[in-house]
Amino acid sequence: MKFFAPRGAIAAIALSLSAVAAQAQENPECIAPANPGGGWDFTCRQVGKSMQDLGLIDKTMQVVNLAGGGGGVAFAEVVNKRGDDNDLIVAASSATATRLAQGAYPGNTMDEVRWLASIGADYGVVAVAADSEIDTLPQLLDAIKEDPTSTSVAGGSAVGGWDHLKVLIAADAYGIEDVRQVKYIAFDGGGEAVTQLLAGSVQAFTGDISEAKGFVDSGDIKVIAVLAPERLDGEFSEMPTAREQGVDAIGANWRGFYAPGGMSDEAYDAWVSKIADLYASDEWKEIMAANGLAPLDLQGADFEAFVSDSVAQIQSISREIGIIK
Amino acid sequence: MDILASLGDGFGIALTWQNLALALLGCFLGTIMGALPGLGPSNGVAILIPLAFTMGLGATPSLILLTSVYYGAMYGGRISSILLNIPGDEPAMMTCLDGHPMAKKGMAGEALSLSGVASFVGAFIATWGLILLAPQLVKIALLFGPAEYFALFALAFMTLGGVSSTNQAKSAFAAALGLGLATIGVDTQTGVPRFTFGEVHLYDGLDFLVAIVGLFALSEVFIFLENRHGGNADGSKLKIGKLYPPMSMLKACTPTMLRTSVLGFVAGVLPGAGASLGSFISYSMEKRLVDKEKTFGTGDPRGVAAPEAGNNAAAGGALVPMLALGVPGSGTTAVLLAVLLSLNITPGPLLFSQNPDVVWGLIAALFIANFMLLAMNIPMVGLFTRILMVPSRVLMPIVAMVSFVGIYGISGSSFDLLVMIGFGVMGWVLRKLDVPLVPIILGTLLGNSMENNLRRAVTIDNGNWLTLFDSPLSLGLWAIAIVGFVLPLFFGRKVKASMHERRDEEGSISD
Numbered sequence: 001m002k003f004f005a006p007r008g009a010i011a012a013i014a015l016s017l018s019a020v021a022a023q024a025q026e027n028p029e030c031i032a033p034a035n036p037g038g039g040w041d042f043t044c045r046q047v048g049k050s051m052q053d054l055g056l057i058d059k060t061m062q063v064v065n066l067a068g069g070g071g072g073v074a075f076a077e078v079v080n081k082r083g084d085d086n087d088l089i090v091a092a093s094s095a096t097a098t099r100l101a102q103g104a105y106p107g108n109t110m111d112e113v114r115w116l117a118s119i120g121a122d123y124g125v126v127a128v129a130a131d132s133e134i135d136t137l138p139q140l141l142d143a144i145k146e147d148p149t150s151t152s153v154a155g156g157s158a159v160g161g162w163d164h165l166k167v168l169i170a171a172d173a174y175g176i177e178d179v180r181q182v183k184y185i186a187f188d189g190g191g192e193a194v195t196q197l198l199a200g201s202v203q204a205f206t207g208d209i210s211e212a213k214g215f216v217d218s219g220d221i222k223v224i225a226v227l228a229p230e231r232l233d234g235e236f237s238e239m240p241t242a243r244e245q246g247v248d249a250i251g252a253n254w255r256g257f258y259a260p261g262g263m264s265d266e267a268y269d270a271w272v273s274k275i276a277d278l279y280a281s282d283e284w285k286e287i288m289a290a291n292g293l294a295p296l297d298l299q300g301a302d303f304e305a306f307v308s309d310s311v312a313q314i315q316s317i318s319r320e321i322g323i324i325k
Numbered sequence: 326m327d328i329l330a331s332l333g334d335g336f337g338i339a340l341t342w343q344n345l346a347l348a349l350l351g352c353f354l355g356t357i358m359g360a361l362p363g364l365g366p367s368n369g370v371a372i373l374i375p376l377a378f379t380m381g382l383g384a385t386p387s388l389i390l391l392t393s394v395y396y397g398a399m400y401g402g403r404i405s406s407i408l409l410n411i412p413g414d415e416p417a418m419m420t421c422l423d424g425h426p427m428a429k430k431g432m433a434g435e436a437l438s439l440s441g442v443a444s445f446v447g448a449f450i451a452t453w454g455l456i457l458l459a460p461q462l463v464k465i466a467l468l469f470g471p472a473e474y475f476a477l478f479a480l481a482f483m484t485l486g487g488v489s490s491t492n493q494a495k496s497a498f499a500a501a502l503g504l505g506l507a508t509i510g511v512d513t514q515t516g517v518p519r520f521t522f523g524e525v526h527l528y529d530g531l532d533f534l535v536a537i538v539g540l541f542a543l544s545e546v547f548i549f550l551e552n553r554h555g556g557n558a559d560g561s562k563l564k565i566g567k568l569y570p571p572m573s574m575l576k577a578c579t580p581t582m583l584r585t586s587v588l589g590f591v592a593g594v595l596p597g598a599g600a601s602l603g604s605f606i607s608y609s610m611e612k613r614l615v616d617k618e619k620t621f622g623t624g625d626p627r628g629v630a631a632p633e634a635g636n637n638a639a640a641g642g643a644l645v646p647m648l649a650l651g652v653p654g655s656g657t658t659a660v661l662l663a664v665l666l667s668l669n670i671t672p673g674p675l676l677f678s679q680n681p682d683v684v685w686g687l688i689a690a691l692f693i694a695n696f697m698l699l700a701m702n703i704p705m706v707g708l709f710t711r712i713l714m715v716p717s718r719v720l721m722p723i724v725a726m727v728s729f730v731g732i733y734g735i736s737g738s739s740f741d742l743l744v745m746i747g748f749g750v751m752g753w754v755l756r757k758l759d760v761p762l763v764p765i766i767l768g769t770l771l772g773n774s775m776e777n778n779l780r781r782a783v784t785i786d787n788g789n790w791l792t793l794f795d796s797p798l799s800l801g802l803w804a805i806a807i808v809g810f811v812l813p814l815f816f817g818r819k820v821k822a823s824m825h826e827r828r829d830e831e832g833s834i835s836d
Contacts, residue, residue, distance in 0.1 A: 035367075035656070042663055045374065065371065066737055069528035070511070073738065076525055106523055149787045160516035185471075185781050186513045188774075191652035201470035201785060214651050218675050291666070323516065 029062045030257075031090045033074030040091040041065060043255050046287060047119060047278065054281055056274045071096050072105040079112045084262035089116060089271060094162045094253040097307055101314035102160060102324050110311055114268055115304045116257040117275040119284070120293035122208040124166040124227035124251035125239070129197055130220055137225035137245045140204055141174040148181035154202040156190035156211065160323040163190070165314065166227060166251035167206040168321055170242060173249040180321050197221060208253050209236065209292040227251035232294055254296050254310075256303060272300045328456060335685030338385055339693060347382075347390040348690060352697050355397020356705075360405050361727060362542045365414030365534065366398035366640075367656035374664060384668045384683050389690040391664060395657055396448060396694045399600070399640045400702055403440045403633055408433060408712050411541045411724065415533060415770060416600040416636035418763055419608040421541075423621060423628030430624045433710050434568040439626055440633040441702040442575065443582050445695060447634035450586040451593065451641025452691045459645050459677070466646050469595055471781035472793050476802035477595070478775035481602060481767075483810040484609040495760045503768015506531055507776070514780045526740040533770050535732055535741050539748025540755075540762050542728045547753040549721045568706050570626070578630040581611055589635030593642020593655075600639040600655055601770055607635025613809060641691070648672050648684060 028051075030044035041063070048061025066074040074090060082088055090113075100110045126137060134140050144151050155163030164186070168179045176182070185202055187193040190211030197205045198220055205212070205221065209232075215221045216239075225242040226232060227250050232239065242249045259271060276299050278284050288295070298306050318324045338344075351373075358369035370391050377387040402417030407424035420440060427436040469477070482500060509520045510530030521527040585607035592603035611631040612621045621628045643655045651672040653659035665672055670680055677684055712720070732745050752762060779793075786792035794800055 035659075042666060045663070063374075064737065067529060068738070069525040072525040072528060104528075106525055152785045158511060158513040158516050183784065183787075185784055186777075187781070188513070188777070189652075191650065195466065195646075195650055195652050196470065199467040199470050201781075214672065214675065 033071035086267035118256035121296035335689035338686040339689035351393025355394035356401035359398035359401025419632035426624030443633035447637035480806035499764035507772025539745040540752035543749025544752030589638035593639030603639025604632035604636035
């Protein structure tokens, strides 16, 4: 039994981290609706760390990973069990809006929670290998138009997910009639998709700037289009937008937070102003620059309207390509 | 000599009192987390991230702490495999096969210290591999397209016959069951949910941690309950044996450790293959190579050394694509990647030239952690083996408690607890039917990647199945797979005959 005492004690300490945070109401908590290591996890941890560094919150933000159902488990948990928790925020992104739009969170809609604010956007990119003959977005889309079987496009999300939708938005804008013909191959994350682009298994990559950045710096891939309204700042300014090539397609993977539907107005306003202060800080600007996050400054009611618009837009595309009826 | 100079700089960065203390703390916590069923390396690292942030550690010290936990957990996983027949984490599953029989034979001490040495050898070789080959190794990862990945997984399953020494048909059934369970969840290639019955918890499929803890730990508790009730308590106390392996045993295992270290390392380098495949392939290949007397599965020391060297080497190998491509090769490296990103370091092709201090500091930390773990684990064998002194009626409730608390602590969902109980009951039934449990987990664990890669390959080539045999690499993998599958069929009769002979002999002796 000598051995079990320390073993049990340490397990208890390790495991009670999440339990304690759930009970102590004054502690800020962020649910990342995915396993550690993904984008939502990053959003929670990075925002929590920066808020603490800036003194916006006194205690360490407790990050709880509640994976499952592409965020659906966390959404249902917040709606059903944590509906009036004032200390809780949940990381969200375009993927959340996509799934809400496609009804992939069974029985839940976006009105059941309060949307807080955005912390930036990751614009979509379309890239090809550095030695590819294709140099522009129209060239790629022409090749797809001529023979859809010749070009495979890889992305990090499942079929019907945001990476897939981005390339369909571009194809749709270019006048490809039946966008369902576009050959999309789903990989487990943008990193794997880029690797397969380098390996030559696929011809093009659709993803976020942050996923492509390291490989653009090293000269392994070239970005043929950024799906942003205008050219981005700094080191990203060399990448052409889809718009300037005559393809009117915009795809932004925004990152932000929602809060429980029953959160008090005071708490809601407090969180909104804290995230706004964070967004306005120089520290956050540096983090955005380092991670390829573009500005997207929406809080409170503005953000709520933005999410609602994007849900409607995704619904109409998904209906067009037959993912939902 | 550039490398040695850089490595020297790395040690210069890593060798401060603070960093050594962090490495020691990380190794200790990691070993314990690895040993606890349910808590694996990725959860261990994730749990300690807030600690690193709260302490305000810089990039290098944070990485030292977290990679020590990572390596520590890879060491620790074997402890409960050997002593309790319950894998502490996924890669330690293969260690159950020979480790627990060794413990039953009264060689628990030897098994533990031998596996400690094997872990050290695997991790040591892998760390050198990381230093010397990281930039070149990336090219190996790039040779693997979806078709090659599928061939690799097929190879793993075709040599599966080597894994369980009992009835081949039963292990085939178990693997098929595992593959079937893997199809639960949203299919990424079409976005359609399969076998989810509208239950949102099943959209991401079954969590294999839940499956492992249920199948191994809970079913163990059920078996105990049953035996206890029938008054048939396991009366024979397990003997601990010597605490250190005899030189002859180490010598016999050396070629095995070296071979499987290389094999495991290569498996680790491939993103999406990871440590579990590393230990799996190491064990089944080694069994094919050296198991002339059919002693694997009955407590052969080489069967302990192979998967342990393999999985620790794979842990080192998995750092290669993480650092050099920014592509995590396993769950744990995905967490480490997130840590790097939140420290404003972007892994990728340029990491080695842009942040040499971080890379070489990290590599030096791996060496330090590895030596520390060896130094810590061998003397601790005596402590670990005390576990065998604990009577089952005390141990089993603790196992049950740790299983429930562990799974709930990770996922925070009572649904997972129900799934775990379901797996526990299934494990109990299957044990009664003498169906091996390891192939089920392997099927569940690898089934998704195998299926996805098959469908990616076929989709890329517009439905042409011949694409699976299109490259020299995939042809080579298929050749090995077929040889591994067919040869035992031809030699099967001969081997069976000799086995019968032996059984007769044994029978006459015991008579």
